[in-house]
Amino acid sequence: MNYHQYHPIDVVNGPGTRCTLFVSGCVHQCRGCYNQSTWSLHSGHLFTQEFEDQIIADLNDTRIKKRGLSLSGGDPLHPANVSAVLKLVQRVRAECEGKDIWLWTGYVLADLSAEQKQVVDLIDVLVDGKFEKDLADPELEWRGSANQVIHRFTSL
Numbered sequence: 163m164n165y166h167q168y169h170p171i172d173v174v175n176g177p178g179t180r181c182t183l184f185v186s187g188c189v190h191q192c193r194g195c196y197n198q199s200t201w202s203l204h205s206g207h208l209f210t211q212e213f214e215d216q217i218i219a220d221l222n223d224t225r226i227k228k229r230g231l232s233l234s235g236g237d238p239l240h241p242a243n244v245s246a247v248l249k250l251v252q253r254v255r256a257e258c259e260g261k262d263i264w265l266w267t268g269y270v271l272a273d274l275s276a277e278q279k280q281v282v283d284l285i286d287v288l289v290d291g292k293f294e295k296d297l298a299d300p301e302l303e304w305r306g307s308a309n310q311v312i313h314r315f316t317s318l
């Protein structure tokens with residue numbers, strides 16, 4: 163997997179202070195997408211084991227308390243990203259007590275594959291659906307267009 167950007171301290175992509183990772187690769191080609199540079203799986207930088215370790219360390223850094231991890235892109239549920247994202251969320255669950263995981267995808271929850279669902283089973287909040295320019299609304303919280311749905315799986 164490749165990633166485009168990583169913010170170890172982020173207050174924009176989800177509630178509270180978070181670590182946010184924008185992965186590379188997206189097939190949805192939404193009209194009006196702000197992140198077209200992330201569409202290619204080969205864009206950005208290689209997501210290494212050291213980088214994964216750094217995210218876990220950042221989440222557990224007590225100097226600046228993080229509420230959790232946000233995964234966006236690109237699309238973290240692009241089939242080519244699923245195994246690396248699954249490994250990361252498994253580690254967050256095992257090693258980062260009390261941290262929540264938010265994930266944004268262009269896929270729709272009901273259409274996810276068994277592999278994609280393995281990731282979703284481990285997260286707290288899924289924001290799903292393509293960005294629909296005609297339904298865009300800057301007043302919406304955590305989503306760009308009204309068709310997108312915030313699925314909260316836990317009370318975190």
Ligand code: SF4
Pocket residue numbers: 188189190191192195196197198200235236237267268291292293
């Ligand atoms: S799912 Fe997101 S990254 Fe992919 S094309 Fe749509 S808006 Fe862009």
